[in-house]
Amino acid sequence: MATFKVTKGTPVAFRDSAYPTASPSPHEGELFYNSSSGAFQYLGLSAGAWSSGGNLNTTRQQSANGTTGIQTAAVATGGAAASTIYGRTEQYNGSAWSEVNDLNTVRKALASCATSNTALIVAGGNPPGPGVANTESFDGTNWTEVANINTARLAFSGAGTQTAGLVFGGNPGGKTETESWNGASWTEVADLNEGAGNTSGGGLQTAAFLVYYNQHEQWNGASWTELAELNSQRTSMASVGTTTAILTFGGETTIRAALTESWNGTAWTEVADLATGTYGNCGSGTNSLGLSFLGDPGPGAGTNTSEEWSFAHALKTIDVS
Secondary structure, three states: OHHHHHHHOOOOEEEOOOOOOEOOOOOEOOOEEEOOOOEEEEEEEEEEEEEEOOOOOOOEEOOOEEOOEEOOEEEEEEEEEOOEEEEEEEEEOOOOEEEEOOOOOOOEOOEEEEEEOOEEEEEOOEOOOOOEOOEEEEOOOOEEEEOOOOOOEEOOEEEEOOOOEEEEOOEOOOOOOEEEEOOOOEEEEOOOOOOOOOOEEEEEOOEEEEEEOOEEEEEOOOOEEEOOOOOOOOEOOEEEEEOOEEEEEOOEOOOEEOOEEEEOOOOEEEEOOOOOOEEOOEEEEOOOEEEEEOOEOOOOOOEOOEEEEEEEEEEEEEOOO
């Protein structure tokens, strides 16, 4: 038997439970024997799917766009429904949304930089009218006004954190301006290659991305580079992740879109659609554990729903009978 193992392959791993299915996994495709189920199993190709998340307390769209936390600790700030503009802020704990203190300046279409639902900075937006430069910082309970961005704008995106942020693009006019935040002040840095409003984006202050219609640019801390476009061009969608693992979902083509696409650092791939097409939605999390919330499934209606994205390996059982 030992000779067979050496010349024909390696022993099958013996485990008392299955390998974790979270993606990515170093065990993809590896055969093992699961003693708890009495079966030979392996982790097959990973696949993603959307499922229902908790409902927000206030229906709206065009809340803060950019980095807004993770799937189980997200934050929704500002937004509008019909003719009403809100300063409402809600925190998500992975199952339910809770209202906390409002923004000092009510507005929609603002940009955000956050790693959790208790450490956030937002900038710009409109209350209504042309964009504003107001910036506010959130500590999990209260909002504090801090230094304004240099270029007032709305409908733009943010990346990074509360103390190391980046905002870029925006309206009116499809702006190219990019600004970096150090926790105390904003500094203008290199412009986008193409101006864009109604964008989505995310990532880090030194490794950010913008996705919009037929435009995909990435920031390396010094300059923007244009990369491959989405398969289905659209505006006012949400995006989450990193420069090498992006998930983009929702938006508007000729209709409210349910389309979801995944970026692996080289190419875009269409994956499972949202349950409901939406426009002006927000996102948080990663390419493998994401969250879509708020948005507009019909002209001006707004919504209070959220959907959770999970990307995992399928656990396969081999029939040896």
